[in-house]
Amino acid sequence: xxxxxxxxxxxxxxxxxxxxxxxxxxxxxxxxxxxxxxxxxxxxxxxxxxxxxxxxxxxxxxxxxxxxxxxxxxxxxxxxxxxxxxxxxxxxxxxxxxxxxxxxxxxxxxxxxxxxxxxxxxxxxxxxxxxxxxxxxxxxxxxxxxxxxxxxxxxxxxxxxxxxxxxxxxxxxxxxxxxxxxxxxxxxxxxxxxxxxxxxxxxxxxxxxxxxxxxxxxxxxxxxxxxxxxxxxxxxxxxxxxxxxxxxxx
Amino acid sequence: xxxxxxxxxxxxxxxxxxxxxxxxxxxxxxxxxxxxxxxxxxxxxxxxxxxxxxxxxxxxxxxxxxxxxxxxxxxxxxxxxxxxxxxxxxxxxxxxxxxxxxxxxxxxxxxxxxxxxxxxxxxxxxxxxxxxxxxxxxxxxxxxxxxxxxxxxxxxxxxxxxxxxxxxxxxxxxxxxxxxxxxxxxxxxxxxxxxxxxxxxxxxxxxxxxxxxxxxxxxxxxxxxxxxxxxxxxxxxxxxxxxxxxxxxxxxxxxxxxxxxxxxxxxxxxxxxxxxxxxxxxxxxxxxxxxxxxxxxxxxxxxxxxxxxxxxxxxxxxxxxxxxxxxxxxx
Ligand SMILES: Nc1ncnc2c1ncn2[C@@H]1O[C@H](COP(=O)(O)OP(=O)(O)OP(=O)(O)O)[C@@H](O)[C@H]1O
Ligand SMILES: [Mg+2]
Numbered sequence: 219x220x221x222x223x224x225x226x227x228x229x230x231x232x233x234x235x236x237x238x239x240x241x242x243x244x245x246x247x248x249x250x251x252x253x254x255x256x257x258x259x260x261x262x263x264x265x266x267x268x269x270x271x272x273x274x275x276x277x278x279x280x281x282x283x284x285x286x287x288x289x290x291x292x293x294x295x296x297x298x299x300x301x302x303x304x305x306x307x308x309x310x311x312x313x314x315x316x317x318x319x320x321x322x323x324x325x326x327x328x329x330x331x332x333x334x335x336x337x338x339x340x341x342x343x344x345x346x347x348x349x350x351x352x353x354x355x356x357x358x359x360x361x362x363x364x365x366x367x368x369x370x371x372x373x374x375x376x377x378x379x380x381x382x383x384x385x386x387x388x389x390x391x392x393x394x395x396x397x398x399x400x401x402x403x404x405x406x407x408x409x410x411x412x413x414x415x416x417x418x419x420x421x422x423x424x425x426x427x428x429x430x431x432x433x434x435x436x437x438x439x440x441x442x443x444x445x446x447x448x449x450x451x452x453x454x455x456x457x458x459x460x461x462x463x464x465x466x467x468x
Numbered sequence: 469x470x471x472x473x474x475x476x477x478x479x480x481x482x483x484x485x486x487x488x489x490x491x492x493x494x495x496x497x498x499x500x501x502x503x504x505x506x507x508x509x510x511x512x513x514x515x516x517x518x519x520x521x522x523x524x525x526x527x528x529x530x531x532x533x534x535x536x537x538x539x540x541x542x543x544x545x546x547x548x549x550x551x552x553x554x555x556x557x558x559x560x561x562x563x564x565x566x567x568x569x570x571x572x573x574x575x576x577x578x579x580x581x582x583x584x585x586x587x588x589x590x591x592x593x594x595x596x597x598x599x600x601x602x603x604x605x606x607x608x609x610x611x612x613x614x615x616x617x618x619x620x621x622x623x624x625x626x627x628x629x630x631x632x633x634x635x636x637x638x639x640x641x642x643x644x645x646x647x648x649x650x651x652x653x654x655x656x657x658x659x660x661x662x663x664x665x666x667x668x669x670x671x672x673x674x675x676x677x678x679x680x681x682x683x684x685x686x687x688x689x690x691x692x693x694x695x696x697x698x699x700x701x702x703x704x705x706x707x708x709x710x711x712x713x714x715x716x717x718x719x720x721x722x723x724x725x726x727x728x729x730x731x732x733x734x735x736x737x738x739x740x741x742x743x744x745x746x747x748x749x750x751x752x753x754x755x756x757x758x759x760x761x762x763x764x765x766x767x768x769x770x771x772x773x774x775x776x777x778x779x780x781x782x783x784x785x786x787x788x789x790x791x792x793x794x795x796x797x798x799x
Contacts, residue, residue: 224556233586237572237579244574313570317629320533320564321587322556458555459536 234331302391303408389448492541516679519689569626731757
């Protein structure tokens with residue numbers, strides 16, 4: 219283990235982020251995933267909510283609202299999983315890892331650059347979709363539904379969980395990517411692996427745990443701890459020689 | 469061409485060899501890629517690294533380029549011991565053009581280079597990219613996506629990328645493989661230009677004529693380093709120097725004609741054209757022996773048709789060495 223702490227170079231990280239975003243903008247599978255999936259996961263809860271009758275009982279409203287918000291959280295879980303799982307295996311397939319690893323870039327910078335390149339568009343897309351959802355519901359849904367959705371703990375949970383769920387998906391996606399030899403397999407595995415933390419969100423969504431501010435913050439903290447641990451684990455996986463050869467014996 | 473700050477600074481720091489390799493070995497599990505390799509490369513030298521497929525050339529480049537950790541042995545690259553802690557600093561000073569160029573095919577040529585300029589934290593990126601593209605004659609393709617380039621053009625983008633950071637040492641792994649003769653000549657000119665700027669070049673190649681023309685010294689590898697030296701030295705080490713002689717009619721007493729001539733050690737019959745005669749003389753110094761041999765043959769009343777020193781190419785040296793290995797293995 220390296221004991222000296224080297225400051226990361228933001229120039230290199232910025233170069234990586236720009237390259238990544240340029241690259242997957244032109245990657246049809248990733249571009250379509252980023253464009254279509256969030257819209258689907260935003261529109262279907264909106265439709266469900268609009269279909270709620272005005273005289274629906276409070277418990278029914280709670281369930282539908284919880285389910286809707288859970289649906290929206292699939293965006294920050296699934297989008298980065300698809301992007302991040304491409305991160306290493308995609309480079310390996312194109313043979314670009316070797317030239318990159320002969321530059322002064324450090325594995326930690328490479329990792330952070332890749333992670334941010336998946337996180338930034340995910341946050342943008344997720345929050346925009348959430349904003350559209352709130353706007354549509356606020357304007358057109360029944361008052362008691364609106365009241366439920368605009369509860370402070372729910373909004374806080376949504377805002378807080380979005381980056382934290384994305385963080386988990388990114389680390390898991392990258393971890394799978396470093397070990398994988400096939401882009402599609404990596405993407406499928408990562409999509410599944412991105413889902414477990416949603417269980418935490420589901421607890422709040424379905425009112426198993428009452429959505430209070432304390433609960434939202436506490437669960438947020440738990441997700442944060444998991445994210446940080448996942449980062450540490452992936453950092454260890456990010457060994458130069460293993461990146462190059464895939465860690466799988468040829 | 470004018471040198472920029474980075475190259476000048478590195479030139480001042482150049483004491484000792486550019487690369488020192490001492491007993492270096494790399495194994496992948498049971499398989500030995502190369503073993504106990506020892507050699508030096510001086511600053512400003514063009515060093516050719518030859519060997520058959522699977523000889524360990526690429527693995528050596530990857531090891532010296534800090535991509536793979538050696539199994540045992542030591543090395544110094546660009547003045548720094550090859551250790552994990554020195555990795556970043558070594559990589560700052562070198563550039564590697566791998567066997568396959570490894571371009572982002574969805575990105576344009578310029579975007580590829582911009583990314584790498586960022587990874588090297590270079591200032592003045594536009595100018596550098598332009599200069600590198602001009603050097604490989606690709607300025608007009610800068611905005612083309614790499615996907616749309618032919619193999620040879622991709623190779624040249626890879627070269628441009630390696631030039632971006634003005635490295636002290638440039639590792640080129642088969643830079644002309646798959647190139648047409650004209651494109652290969654362009655690459656040769658480029659390497660020659662780099663040499664004149666004082667860049668140290670470590671070149672692996674299967675083109676022996678290329679190595680012979682470009683390299684100050686060559687090493688011939690076959691898992692272990694079989695030999696190393698200047699191409700002409702290697703020829704002399706491996707092949708006895710000879711003079712080939714052809715006469716219209718056989719000499720009546722070749723022993724008497726060739727015996728006692730300065731520089732001549734012995735003779736045997738050569739492959740003669742129909743009706744004529746041919747002799748091969750082993751000599752210590754062709755320049756000394758040739759005039760004396762000519763006089764002696766003419767003095768003996770024979771018609772001298774041809775007199776030439778033997779020409780062994782680097783290819784002969786290479787084939788001789790590698791053949792020995794194959795024989796040793798099949799024995
Ligand atoms: N990552 C690896 N894992 C296992 N074995 C490897 C690996 N890389 C190379 N080898 C083995 O090491 C040996 C040397 O390979 P290397 O690629 O260095 O040869 P080379 O001289 O570059 O050959 P070529 O002329 O074909 O490019 C070969 O036997 C090869 O199979
Ligand atoms: Mg090779």
